[in-house]
Amino acid sequence: MKSVVSTDAQSPQGTTDSLSSKLRRKRKNGVAGYAFVSGYFILLALFGVAPAVYAICLAFTSTGGHFVGLSNFIKTGEDFRFIPAFENVAEYLLIWLGSLVVIVIGLALMLHSIARKVSAAFRFVFYLPGALAGAASVLVWLFMLDPTVSPWRLFLGVFGFQNLGQTILPGHLPLIFAIIAFWAGAGGWIVVTYGALNNIPNELIEAAELDGAGPLQTAIRIKLPLIKKWITFMLILAFAAGTQLFVEPQLVGEASLGLISPTWSPNELAYYFAFQNNNFNYAAAISVDLLVIGLLCAAVLVFRTKLFEVE
Template identity: 55%
Template sequence: MAVSLTSRGTRRKSIERRGSRAGYAFVGAYTVMLVLFGLVPVGYALWMSVTNSAGQLVGIGNFTRVVSDYRFGPAFAHIGVFLVEWLVTLMVLVVVLALMLHARLRRASRGIRFLYYLPGAFAGAASVLLWLILLDPVASPVGRLLRAFGWTSANQVMSPGHLPVIFVVIAFWTGAGGWILIMYGALNGIPDEVLEAARIDGANVFQLAWHVQIPMLRRWIAYMLILAFAGGTQLFVEPQLVGAASGGQVSDSWSPNQLSYQFAFAAGDFNGAAAIAVYLLVISLGCAALVVFKARLFNKD
């Protein structure tokens, strides 16, 4: 019996060591990629933002120079409006659709989850090109609906005032499916005992969602908002292609990323472009920290 117990203990330790080595291998590979494609570019951008083209330190000179550019304020205002509309839409609709999928459509959930995720298979540029066709009253299969609003040309549909809403629709169609699946998985992780206890206490579907399920999704919603905010600040392909399709009706510096592109490749000012990138980094990190602390993302229950 003692030999058997010793043998079992040895096998268990061997399995644990193999598991540890596999874990270190995965973490190590991720760490290498993070350093090469995350920390090193960030460090290089920070260095570029405080130096000039000759490599001399200029302090905050690049930051003050790009802020004084007449395009800086409008670009950040545009992205601010887009982010507010995008994050509110994402948070509300993703949670509602995930709850509906979890509560009512379990038998058909596989097919519906596939349909939700399918738009995410399109590359960003291909997705925008598809929407450019849909938003053209002449070529769109829903052109009759667009003409009912008085829009007879693509330029009318894609006027500057409509752009935040258009970009929200494109972003939601492309990226919401993945988040719906994540929320659906989080809902499946809620113990059945908790849900059953709420039902026994008399909670209906809406009370169950509002008082039990959504609070237990708090961390997942916070995680979604952080990543969606970071991705939203990088808006580039959509305004770039819409601007080209509208014949220059949309500014080529509509978003901060486009403005950074103009600094770098139109004016040859890579230091100014780096300063804009650092502004975006600071804003993203600040908002992420706010969400983390407000949602108590890393607190232990």
């Protein structure tokens, strides 16, 4: 009896299992299951769910703790800094996502068409700046954008930039943040896209070549359609992360002598409400806006693509 109970449920005996022993097994196993996930469950509850729920509560109440409906969302939405902050980020996202589609995929396709050993070296070099993500990457780029010390000074000179103040004018920021994001983040995506290309069966590519397709045609007509879901994956994740921009405008603002608004991005605005105005309800309202965007992205990825199959 015992052996029947503990063999795999998919085995033939499993079907002849009596109902009660099946249940017993499930219950016994179930208790163990809870024990295994309990620690993680507590972390998830405390640091994943609770803060979100608490932010939602704050977003719907006044400073005095009364329920105020959508009032905080409307008031923050009407704030003169709200729309510009989202516009800034939208402009940044447009450039960043555009460069992901064109350059990352382009580079991955090129890497895929050259010798494996050589491409491995390129991939590593492209990936390396990822080590400087965050504050370090911004600091490095402040050097790169300062025409007085930059190794690209000739290049910056062509555009007529004489000092850092001119390069980091507010109008240039979306492009600059996109360049920083690309420098630190594109390598990882190139590796992922290359991996996806590698999964394409060789016969398919050979068949296309036999039929007379050149390298460009093979890339566009065969390879691209086959990695479409990876492109979607990359775009949604990059979009979700991009809406959360904080450290880049914060640090560049530090070096701009007050030229750049301290509420450049939505997260900065939320931070500003919390720390400068001590209005946690407004801060929570904007946080919830951003949470909803993040959740929507996750929902699209989970439900619309088949990338995360759980069993």
